[in-house]
Amino acid sequence: MAKQGKFEAKIGNKTVFIGGQDIVYVARSANEAGIDPDAGCSSSGSQWFCRFRFSITITQGAAQRQADSTKDLTVVYDPATGRGDYLSDKIKFYLDDKNVDELNIGADLKGQAVTQIAISGSGAGANQQEAIFNSLQNMKRLQTILITGSLPVKLNIVKTDAISPVLGEGFVRNSILMSLLAILSVAIVVGIRYWKLIIAIPILITMLSEVIILLGVAAFIGWNIDLASIAGILVAIGTGVDDQIVITDETLKGETASVYNWKEKVKRAFIIIMLAYATVVVAMIPLIFAGAGLLKGFAITTIIGVTIGVFITRPAYSAFVEVMLK
Secondary structure (H helix, E strand, O other), rough: OOOOOEEEEEOOOEEEHHHHOEEEHHHHHOHHHHHHOOEEEEEEOOOOEEEEEEEEEEHHHHHHHHHHHOOOOOOEEEOOOOOEEEEEEEEEEEOOOOOEEEEEEEEOOOOOOEEEEEEEEEEEOOOOOHHHHHHHHHHHHHHHHHHOOOOOOOOOOOOOOOOOHHHHHHHHHHHHHHHHHHHHHHHHHHHHOOOOOHHEEEEEEEEHHHHHHHHHHHHOOOOOOHHHHHHHHHHHHHHHHHHHHHHHHHHOHHHHHHHOHHHHHHHHHHHHHHHHHHHHHHHHHHHOOOOHHHHHHHHHHHHHHHHHHHHHHHHHHHHHHHHHHO
């Protein structure tokens, strides 16, 4: 929603009531709104018609404007019945200056300043059930227009994102490029740190696997990858590589930790990793609810990424470390 809707009801060129100011109540409960018990449903050839009915309450000022707008209208008589049921002009509903609906005005409302008005309309269908359904759908649409137009709050724009298909294609391309550059940067740092391919390559393979699993989870749950989510992916990559370095350094310790076998070393590394994991998750949870949800994608992606790493890719890497040491 970008702004508050402006709702107006007009008779001719005169505004009788305005949403947010003049509509006090819109009946919606089952005993106040539904199929009109007096008119019900009827068929004409292969078509069925049903009439709905509900009431609204307007302010006294709006009721007086309605009386002034209808006092000079004429009553239209139906030649078939000889009855004058409606006035010569209709009441028209405008939402943001666009005509969204119009209804006949009952003849008994001519010049009358009534605050409770009955709104009626109809729906058609191939059978009675379809006609009832369509009639109630039309009624709910009208009720929604009346209620939405009378929201008592003003909406403030917190954040607006609009990406065209052309920009979206560039966004995807740049996101992939930035991710590859991040992975390349990590590969260079790891290579400089260890100078051994047998150590550096498994770390990079594990990191790529973590990214693929994270994107797969995002696709499975239908999570949209925006800029905040990409930042979360980069954080997950960074913490993942950091944890793998912790595992590697703990297991490759020589003289200072000779009393430990490799399993005990990995266990020590995982104690450090789990404490770091708990810290990240606790830090991310407030961001899910902070700033009107603007950081939600970053927080959720980070939590999912580090969770996948701790429970899937870190154990897989530690299993490789066992093979490497043997």
